[in-house]
Amino acid sequence: MPERFGRRIPEPTVVRLPVYQRVLLELSSIGVATISSAELADAAGVNAAKVRKDLSHFGTYGTPGTGYDVDYLLGQIQRELGADQERPVVIVGLGHLGHALARSQGFAGGGFRLVGLFDNDEATVGELIGGTKVRHISELAGLCQAEKVAIGIITVPAVAAQEVADQLVAGGVSAILNFAPAVLSVPPAVQVRHVDFSAELQVLAFYQAHPETVATRAPAPAAGRPNGRQYGESLPARSGAGSNGAVS
Amino acid sequence: MPERFGRRIPEPTVVRLPVYQRVLLELSSIGVATISSAELADAAGVNAAKVRKDLSHFGTYGTPGTGYDVDYLLGQIQRELGADQERPVVIVGLGHLGHALARSQGFAGGGFRLVGLFDNDEATVGELIGGTKVRHISELAGLCQAEKVAIGIITVPAVAAQEVADQLVAGGVSAILNFAPAVLSVPPAVQVRHVDFSAELQVLAFYQAHPETVATRAPAPAAGRPNGRQYGESLPARSGAGSNGAVS
DNA sequence: CCTTGTGAAATTATTCACAGCC
DNA sequence: GGCTGTGAATAATTTCACAAGG
Numbered sequence: 001m002p003e004r005f006g007r008r009i010p011e012p013t014v015v016r017l018p019v020y021q022r023v024l025l026e027l028s029s030i031g032v033a034t035i036s037s038a039e040l041a042d043a044a045g046v047n048a049a050k051v052r053k054d055l056s057h058f059g060t061y062g063t064p065g066t067g068y069d070v071d072y073l074l075g076q077i078q079r080e081l082g083a084d085q086e087r088p089v090v091i092v093g094l095g096h097l098g099h100a101l102a103r104s105q106g107f108a109g110g111g112f113r114l115v116g117l118f119d120n121d122e123a124t125v126g127e128l129i130g131g132t133k134v135r136h137i138s139e140l141a142g143l144c145q146a147e148k149v150a151i152g153i154i155t156v157p158a159v160a161a162q163e164v165a166d167q168l169v170a171g172g173v174s175a176i177l178n179f180a181p182a183v184l185s186v187p188p189a190v191q192v193r194h195v196d197f198s199a200e201l202q203v204l205a206f207y208q209a210h211p212e213t214v215a216t217r218a219p220a221p222a223a224g225r226p227n228g229r230q231y232g233e234s235l236p237a238r239s240g241a242g243s244n245g246a247v248s
Numbered sequence: 249m250p251e252r253f254g255r256r257i258p259e260p261t262v263v264r265l266p267v268y269q270r271v272l273l274e275l276s277s278i279g280v281a282t283i284s285s286a287e288l289a290d291a292a293g294v295n296a297a298k299v300r301k302d303l304s305h306f307g308t309y310g311t312p313g314t315g316y317d318v319d320y321l322l323g324q325i326q327r328e329l330g331a332d333q334e335r336p337v338v339i340v341g342l343g344h345l346g347h348a349l350a351r352s353q354g355f356a357g358g359g360f361r362l363v364g365l366f367d368n369d370e371a372t373v374g375e376l377i378g379g380t381k382v383r384h385i386s387e388l389a390g391l392c393q394a395e396k397v398a399i400g401i402i403t404v405p406a407v408a409a410q411e412v413a414d415q416l417v418a419g420g421v422s423a424i425l426n427f428a429p430a431v432l433s434v435p436p437a438v439q440v441r442h443v444d445f446s447a448e449l450q451v452l453a454f455y456q457a458h459p460e461t462v463a464t465r466a467p468a469p470a471a472g473r474p475n476g477r478q479y480g481e482s483l484p485a486r487s488g489a490g491s492n493g494a495v496s
Numbered sequence: 497c498c499t500t501g502t503g504a505a506a507t508t509a510t511t512c513a514c515a516g517c518c
Numbered sequence: 519g520g521c522t523g524t525g526a527a528t529a530a531t532t533t534c535a536c537a538a539g540g
Contacts, residue, residue, distance in 0.1 A: 009461045010531065014454050018447035022429055036499065045431040048499095049533055056501055064500040065540040081450050082457030089449075096348035103344050106446035110453060151452055175452040177445075181270055183293040187479045191455050191462065193448045197425075198354035199266035200441045201337075202329050204399055204423040205358060206262050207439050209330030213257050214439065231435045258509065284521065296521095297511055304523055312522045313518040500539080507532070517522080 013054045017077055019044045020051070024074040025109075036067035083111045088149045090116035090173075092164045093156035094124050094134055097179060101153060102129045115147045116140075120160075137167070144171025151175045158182040165192075261302045265325055267292045268299070272322040273357075284315035331359045336397045338364035338421075340412045341404035342372050342382055345427060349401060350377045363395045364388075368408075385415070392419025399423045406430040413440075 023043045027035060037055075041048040055061055055073070058080055062068045078084065089112050091098050098117070107114055117129055120137040127134045135143070144152070152168035154161050154176060161180035168176060175191045178184055181199070184192050207214050271291045275283060285303075289296040303309055303321070306328055310316045326332065337360050339346050346365070355362055365377055368385040375382045383391070391397070400416035402409050402424060409428035416424060423439045426432055429447070432440050455462050 007461065008463075009458070011463065012531065014451055014461075015447070017454065018444070018450040019431070021450070022447075023431075038499085043431065047533075049535095050531095052499095052501065053532080060501070062500050063540070064538075065498050067499065080454065080457070082453040083450075085453075085457065087453055087456070096344075096351050100344035100348045101445065104445070106449065110446065110450055112449060112453075150456060151449065175456055177448055177452060183267070183271075183291065185479055191452055193452055195443060195445060195448055196266070197349065197352070197443060198358065199263070199270075200425055200443055201354065201360060201399065202266040202269070202331075202358055203262055204425060204439055204441055205330040205333075205335055205360075206265065206328065208335070208398060208423055209328070209333065210257070213255065213262075215256075215259065231433055260509065286521085295511075297513095298509095300521095300523060301510080308523070310522050311518065312516075313520050315521065498540085500537105502536095503534105504536105505532105505534070508530080510527105510529070512525105512527070514524095514526105515522105518520090 007057065009057050013057060016044065016046065016050075016054055017081055019046075020054070021074065021077045021081060024070055024077065027070050028074055032070055034063075034067045035070055035073075037062070040068070081110070083109065085111050086113060087111045087151060088113050088115040088147045089151045089153060090114075090118060090140070090144065090149050090168075091153045091155060092118045092137065092140060092168070093154060093160075093180075094119045094121075094127070094129065095155065098153075098155035099129060101155060101179075102132070112151070115149060116143050137164070140164075140167045141171035144168060144173050149173050151177060153177045153179070154184075155179045255305065257305050261305060264292065264294065264298075264302055265329055267294075268302070269322065269325045269329060272318055272325065275318050276322055280318055282311075282315045283318055283321075285310070288316070329358070331357065333359050334361060335359050335399060336361050336363040336395045337399045337401065338362075338366060338388070338392065338397050338416075339401045339403060340366045340385065340388060340416070341402060341408075341428075342367045342369075342375070342377065343403065346401075346403035347377060349403060349427075350380070360399070363397060364391050385412070388412075388415045389419035392416060392421050397421050399425060402426045402428050402432075404428055 020040065023040060037051040038048040041051045044051070058076060061073050061076060089107065091102055091114065094102065094117055102114065102117055114132060117132050117134045118137045118140050119125060119134055125134050125136045143149070149171065150173070152173045152175070154164050156164050158180045161178060161182040162184060165176060165178070165184045165186055169186055169190055174189060176184065176186065178192055178194045181196055186192055268288065271288060285299040286296040289299045292299070306324060309321050309324055337355065339350055339362065342350065342365055350362065350365055362380060365380050365382045366385045366388050367373060367382055373382050373384045392400070397419065398421070400421045400423070402412050404412050406428045409426060409430040410432060413424060413426070413432045413434055417434055417438055422437060424432065424434065426440055426442045429444055434440055
């Protein structure tokens with residue numbers, strides 16, 4: 001065990017935890033009992049040393065020669081991710097994207113509870129989305145305080161995003177997930193994460209325009225290749241077929 | 249100029265380019281002619297040295313004592329991002345999220361042209377979304393080849409994502425933006441970027457559950473603080489008020 | 497055998513700090 | 519005086535490689 005106290009988890013590690021969690025959830029549901037770092041790495045699209053280093057930050061979970069107990073590791077990761085705590089969430093902005101998120105299953109299982117939907121459009125206020133009524137944005141800060149909202153999701157146009165962030169902060173919200181293409185200015189105690197669909201497209205376009213700058217994944221595992229999933233292979237068993245029906 | 253040929257651009261730099269581009273676009277539209285690295289950094293939420301280092305990878309654009317010419321720099325960045333090339337895009341999966349993306353303005357201005365929408369649900373096939381008709385997924389690979397599709401956007405459920413990726417690859421698509429919570433396996437020549445809303449929420453939850461591990465942004469600029477926007481300040485002039493209407 | 501956990505090494509990214517230019 | 523571009527220094531992250539455990 002490295003530094004059990006005053007530990008500082010690298011952000012890249014934190015970002016990979018949800019991926020490990022998802023893989024483990026699937027493995028658990030199909031009854032897999034243990035998994036090695038190499039297999040987990042493979043399923044998560046990273047390498048084995050990274051998996052081991054990541055997990056080592058939280059203590060010693062694995063058994064040499066065997067690997068990790070899937071259910072135990074899953075529980076540890078979920079606890080680290082705070083999934084055992086109730087986390088009230090609001091969505092501000094109920095255009096197409098806000099609508100889509102409000103109905104998504106992304107809140108399930110992570111301890112997230114959608115407690116409020118807000119918009120400033122009178123035509124949208126009052127609408128019922130997935131069982132929750134849309135309120136006017138003037139009620140935002142008040143409800144955030146009353147419900148002790150932990151996370152605010154911003155899906156308004158860029159021009160309104162800072163204003164909404166200010167209201168969330170006024171309501172005591174300390175974490176914001178921002179889908180608007182704008183840089184938010186918030187107090188240091190407030191965490192912001194930014195999801196920018198259009199920026200991601202532009203990054204893909206950059207690499208298409210500059211094929212010579214693409215970093216090759218799978219950095220040539222010498223000869224033999226004792227591990228590493230190749231294109232086309234799959235782990236446990238790709239839950240084949242299934243419907244192509246669109247995401248909620 | 250560093251290495252004009254055989255240059256390798258760090259990925260973090262590439263990811264910041266769209267942010268710079270957006271800031272410059274706004275500055276240009278309000279008539280700002282030049283900007284210093286410190287101001288651009290501030291508006292983009294990074295620090296000045298990073299901005300200068302990032303831009304230096306593409307050549308020498310700035311004037312000592314003055315800064316960068318907004319329109320010229322904007323043009324350079326857009327060219328780097330491949331915005332001057334036509335890039336046909338398809339969306340696969342027209343649930344709520346796919347719908348929202350299909351109608352969004354995220355394609356505008358980046359050289360992206362939406363040339364196809366696909367789903368396997370007979371009730372959705374034939375529907376007209378933003379002027380484009382939804383086709384059956386069986387036509388996917390064929391259309392990708394015919395239209396030389398550059399980027400495929402996956403918004404189907406996780407269980408179907410790999411299958412769709414395979415079809416995109418079969419259709420010759422070399423870049424994929426994946427919104428499904430699944431790790432895709434593709435040939436090395438295909439670039440994949442992953443947008444995972446629910447994972448981002450979990451990362452925020454992690455930091456709320458572990459406040460002691462949060463890296464403090466704005467790493468104490470000693471005394472004096474010669475630069476750096478504080479919470480509440482803003483650059484050129486925050487395009488105040490405006491509607492809160494939700495994102496498309 | 498096989499697999500973990502981890503120091504050490506390598507790689508990558510950020511930040512500093514300053515010469516040179518406007 | 520202000521600002522860029524960039525080597526050098528620092529910091530962060532990844533990967534290696536192996537001792538120790540099962």
